[in-house]
Amino acid sequence: MRDCAIQVRGVGKRYPHFTLRGIDLDVPDGTVLGLIGPNGAGKSTLLRILMGLVRADAGRVTVLGRDMPAAERWIKARVGFVSEDMALYGAATLGWHMQLVRDMHPGWDDGRASDLLDRFHLDPSQRVRGFSRGQQVKALLLLAMARRADVLVFDEPTAGLDPIVRHEVLTLLAASRGERRALIFSSHYGDDVAALADDVAFVHGGRLIAHAPVGELLGGGKGLEKVFLEHVAALGGGRAA
Amino acid sequence: MNAGMIVRLVRKDCWLMRWPLAAYILAALAGLALTVWGGSAGRSAGITLALNVLIGVSFHVMLDPVLGERERKTLAFVMSLPVTPGDAAVAKLTAAFVLFLIPATIAATALVWLSPIDIPAAMAASHQSLWSHVLGTLGYYGVVLGAWMLFFSVVLAAAIVSESVGWTIAVLTGLLFVLGNFVLQVLPTLHGVARYLRALGRGQAALPVTIACEAAGIAAIVAIVLMLQRRKTSFV
Numbered sequence: 214m215r216d217c218a219i220q221v222r223g224v225g226k227r228y229p230h231f232t233l234r235g236i237d238l239d240v241p242d243g244t245v246l247g248l249i250g251p252n253g254a255g256k257s258t259l260l261r262i263l264m265g266l267v268r269a270d271a272g273r274v275t276v277l278g279r280d281m282p283a284a285e286r287w288i289k290a291r292v293g294f295v296s297e298d299m300a301l302y303g304a305a306t307l308g309w310h311m312q313l314v315r316d317m318h319p320g321w322d323d324g325r326a327s328d329l330l331d332r333f334h335l336d337p338s339q340r341v342r343g344f345s346r347g348q349q350v351k352a353l354l355l356l357a358m359a360r361r362a363d364v365l366v367f368d369e370p371t372a373g374l375d376p377i378v379r380h381e382v383l384t385l386l387a388a389s390r391g392e393r394r395a396l397i398f399s400s401h402y403g404d405d406v407a408a409l410a411d412d413v414a415f416v417h418g419g420r421l422i423a424h425a426p427v428g429e430l431l432g433g434g435k436g437l438e439k440v441f442l443e444h445v446a447a448l449g450g451g452r453a454a
Numbered sequence: 455m456n457a458g459m460i461v462r463l464v465r466k467d468c469w470l471m472r473w474p475l476a477a478y479i480l481a482a483l484a485g486l487a488l489t490v491w492g493g494s495a496g497r498s499a500g501i502t503l504a505l506n507v508l509i510g511v512s513f514h515v516m517l518d519p520v521l522g523e524r525e526r527k528t529l530a531f532v533m534s535l536p537v538t539p540g541d542a543a544v545a546k547l548t549a550a551f552v553l554f555l556i557p558a559t560i561a562a563t564a565l566v567w568l569s570p571i572d573i574p575a576a577m578a579a580s581h582q583s584l585w586s587h588v589l590g591t592l593g594y595y596g597v598v599l600g601a602w603m604l605f606f607s608v609v610l611a612a613a614i615v616s617e618s619v620g621w622t623i624a625v626l627t628g629l630l631f632v633l634g635n636f637v638l639q640v641l642p643t644l645h646g647v648a649r650y651l652r653a654l655g656r657g658q659a660a661l662p663v664t665i666a667c668e669a670a671g672i673a674a675i676v677a678i679v680l681m682l683q684r685r686k687t688s689f690v
Contacts, residue, residue: 261690266533268687282538286456290536298690299534300527302470309469316462317535353531 216242217275218364218395219263224272226258233258233419236272240395240412245386247406247427248399249441250416256399257296259416260368263397264294277363277394290318293357297369300349303342307335307352311359318360326359332385347378354382358389367398371405383408403437415441422448455544459537463545464552467519471553474514482507482560489564504564507557509630512606515553516613516622520546524617530690543614543683547676550610555603562599566591593661600668605629607675615682 219240226233233255240246248256261267262274265285274281276288301310315321330337333351371379387409400406406413407427415423423444430440481503488500523529612625641647650660
């Protein structure tokens with residue numbers, strides 16, 4: 214049996230109008246896990262708990278064999294995180310951001326950063342406030358991937374991107390599979406998950422309602438979105454589980 | 455705490471605030487120059503400028519590097535770096551104090567220049583050594599700067615703990631107008647306080663005691679902020 218890059222046991226988080234409950238999840242070494250679920254399902258909360266940006270009320274999170282948040286600094290040094298609602302400093306250039314991340318990450322790889330700059334057609338001397346949405350996402354991906362992270366955690370990395378940029382991002386993530394131990398990402402797009410992930414987890418109403426290999430769920434020739442909707446319907450007409 | 459990471463975060467905030475900081479330093483220097491060489495009209499303009507620098511830099515530091523981080527969604531980027539919430543809070547407090555203290559030190563010099571204590575006259579009257587008067591002036595300077603730092607610390611604490619522009623402005627305006635008026639107009643009329651202020655003016659033991667109280671107040675506020683930060687469960 215393979216080691217787990219990420220292990221989540223009984224994780225819960227209560228907010229005034231939303232509760233994430235009893236999440237159990239394993240992401241084995243060498244695999245890609247895609248999270249699918251509607252807005253407000255709890256995908257972002259779960260990914261933020263993995264990154265230590267939100268503290269769980271219950272349960273245990275282990276990343277690369279160490280507990281979050283006890284080993285927060287150690288884990289963050291080995292995990293690249295990109296979120297849809299994450300931004301860079303508009304007044305600073307991409308080159309300044311690269312220098313900041315390079316100073317804080319011993320694993321930063323200048324060659325890799327240079328490759329990604331070329332691949333994404335980004336100018337390091339340009340101020341971030343002049344970037345389009347697609348360029349900002351590419352810049353965030355560059356900063357996360359040039360540090361040679363063991364694990365990548367991406368929350369809706371392709372949201373709001375045009376089809377060309379979306380394709381570029383997915384191609385890059387697929388091509389760089391061998392460079393890390395695991396990737397976990399959330400998406401509204403079933404096609405993205407089907408193209409990239411080995412396993413898929415459906416999140417709905419703060420619960421994990423399914424977790425299986427993509428091939429297993431796609432067995433009937435249906436798209437992942439349709440399979441997700443069937444799982445939700447089986448829970449009782451789409452209400453929170 | 456990781457000192458290396460904290461220093462990098464402080465450097466980041468100072469670099470991002472370098473142009474506003476330069477403007478505040480220039481304004482504070484202009485205020486000081488007017489106070490020293492501007493005659494009676496210049497002194498009035500200089501003191502107004504110095505006070506505006508102190509208030510302006512307080513507002514700016516709260517709204518930009520402290521509260522702006524969440525507003526601009528850069529907080530998630532910072533917190534994804536290999537730092538703990540404790541590292542980030544200490545870095546933010548340090549950066550805020552550095553950004554405030556540089557222009558505030560110059561502006562406070564203008565305020566001290568207009569001090570009601572006439573140092574040469576005091577020297578002639580008391581026949582004390584020049585050194586004791588230098589110490590007295592520095593002490594008075596410490597009291598003025600300490601009072602502003604204490605004021606700044608309370609507003610900074612409100613900004614970091616509440617993460618709310620509304621609450622921060624409420625605390626700032628409350629301190630400026632309610633407490634400010636109380637200190638300037640009501641406190642001096644109280645008998646014990648008036649005696650204390652006279653003692654302060656003569657540079658007696660009240661001076662180091664006041665500075666020590668201000669320092670203790672600032673330290674207590676920083677400790678409370680760090681304690682409350684530890685109880686937070688969301689950092690984005």
